Amino acid sequence: MRKIGLDVGDKTVGIAVSDELGYTAQGVMTLERVGIRKDTGKILDMVKEYNCDTIVIGLPKKLDGTDSIQTEKVYEFRTMLENKMRSTGMKNIEVVWQDERLTTVMAERVLIDADVRREKRKSVIDKQAAVIILQSYLDRISKQRI
Secondary structure, rough: EEEEEEOOOOOEEEEEEEOOOOOOEEEEEEEEEEOOHHHHHHHHHHHHHHHEEEEEEEOOOOOOOOHHHHHHHHHHHHHHHHHHHHHHOOOOOOEEEOOOOOOOHHHHHHHHHHHOOOHHHHHHHHHHHHHHHHHHHHHHHHHHHO
């Protein structure tokens, strides 16, 4: 089954999905935030559409490992997502954290190396960060299987 990765921000949510075998992550879209209830509903629609068994959420910690203001917002987002999953009968979907420190920096570097123009980078940076978050998770669980 597939996994879905999320880079949750204040204005957007970057979304990536794995292949069926769980080896690679591909960017799907950048969701413009309209409200936590609608945002989580849209994500659960995508979980169904892509037949995902795991939701991987990037956890934005400070470099020293402590929580930031954004960390608290992402905790709230996960709580709302899990509540909505319970109320819609999707409680069998696993929700996990993945450290996302420096993923935006890495995503920016990937896009610059790919010669993506500055204007275009702005619109795809969160989706690329979601790819990095999900790929990091896939790599981690792959190592655990060996």
